[in-house]
Amino acid sequence: MTDRKLPSLFQRHWAESALAIGAVLIAAVSLWVGYDTMRTNHELVAAASWPIIEMSDSDRTPSGAPDLLLSAINAGIGPAKVESVELSWHGKAYRSSRQLLRACCALPRGAQAQSTPYETSTLDGAVVRAGQTVNLIRVINPGEDPAVWHRFHALLYPGEQLSLRICYCSAFNECWMTNGYQLNPPRVHACPVPKVPFTG
DSSP states (O other), X not given: OOOOOOOOHHHHHHHHHHHHHHHHHHHHHHHHHHHHHHHHHHHHHHHTTOOOEEEXXXXXXXXXXXXXXXXXXXXXXXXXXXXXXXXXXXXXXXXXHHHHHHHHHOOOTTOOTTTSOEEEOOOTTOEEOTTOEEEEEEEOSXXXXXXXXXXXXXXXXXXXXXXXXXXXXXXXOOEEEEOSOOSSOOXXXXXXXXXXXXXX
8 A cells, every 4th residue: 555645734835835925916917808898898889889070061052952061960879969059250159150150241130030040059058960960050041131151151261260168978978179170189087167158
């Protein structure tokens, strides 16, 4: 009968310690791989939901009518939550299209949309779907006062100091501030509230 010697207490201590350390290392690696996978998946989902608001101006509607359009388009692939909009002309912010058209384009004070045809839409607080267009201001031509149309037409050209600041967020609350003509607008931690918001 062969005698089998059991490992000494010292040998068993180091063997058990090595197994325990190995188990801890494996758990740590698994945890890191899981975290990295989760982070990568979050980035992929966020990229697949990325919105970008761009401005567009035109003197023709899709139907061919000679109307002036100042529009915001979500050219991204995810919805955009518009948190704030500020529209300024010559450095002064305006709350509505009517106020702007009175200041820039000699819209008569008593004029309604029926007498000098124009339309406006609200972008502030809106959720803009991917590919959706929102017409901020539409000035219809011909109208009873074509001078408003011609003045606003000149306003849309560069150098007329008409500026926009739009702050919007993705579904994951990642936010950007844009002037509507930036491919890579800067990220912001939170959207500021303008002193004079443009509400349309």
